């Protein structure tokens with residue numbers, strides 16, 4: 001064969017191989033970060049500062065985010081979600097005066113951003129309707145969320161409280177539809193409007209922490225969580241006045257379980273034991289800034305499924321710390 005033809009054929013073969021993805025493996029090592037379709041919700045209301053700051057942070061990471069949440073604070077209603085009748089027409093303005101009165105509608109959007117939606121109903125309803133109707137309209141009919149993220153909730157949701165928290169129940173609802181879900185909550189009971197000035201530094205920290213954990217779970221690849229699994233995350237308070245837990249780097253991430261088990265079923269092996277700390281014993285500790293991260297499986301209330309623990313653990317390992325013994329103050 002003439003050298004010219006040999007080179008041409010080799011060149012063509014290479015291009016063809018590349019075209020059919022023969023070299024996909026090597027290219028994948030430098031693949032760009034994954035852009036996920038994320039539905040955001042909460043139970044504190046669509047115009048609560050925490051959910052909006054997390055919205056900014058997730059968009060900044062390049063994700064396709066759609067926010068759909070109650071028109072006002074609907075905390076503490078657990079899984080409430082009247083499927084019929086449809087949510088009633090809203091006559092009052094939304095909380096913090098964030099939508100006009102008498103819209104004649106049971107839902108609405110920010111006037112310049114159609115990715116921010118309120119529904120005149122509960123958290124779980126907002127996730128259900130958001131997923132099935134408004135997010136699809138925004139993303140395109142055949143789009144289904146890859147991930148549902150709720151919160152950060154104003155106030156913790158630890159242990160048995162998870163049952164009553166609409167923020168957690170909205171995430172659990174998503175998991176039941178086989179959409180991976182993460183619920184974030186904060187040991188900070190202060191509500192703020194989306195447009196408060198100046199923006200409290202503490203709330204920025206919560207949003208940054210939540211976006212970072214979300215990104216870690218996404219980085220582990222699809223499906224982001226196993227079948228019917230959700231993750232319950234609680235942050236300690238960022239206390240600027242007392243200079244406690246004020247920077248993202250002050251926080252340590254602890255892998256936890258939701259409640260003590262009655263049965264002596266061992267947890268996944270981690271930090272030298274088969275017994276994970278219980279989340280409520282972690283977040284309120286005063287000798288550090290400890291974030292609890294608990295995988296929950298909707299099938300079991302005590303969430304003791306070690307298989308699900310292992311998958312979430314593998315995704316988060318690189319950011320996790322072991323809980324040190326408590327120092328008395």
Ligand SMILES: *[C@@H]1O[C@H](CO)[C@@H](O)[C@H](O)[C@H]1NC(C)=O
Pocket residue numbers: 047098099110111112113116194195
């Ligand atoms: C609606 O979006 C605009 C543009 O981002 C923003 O300035 C405004 O504060 C938002 N209002 C509400 C209630 O979300």
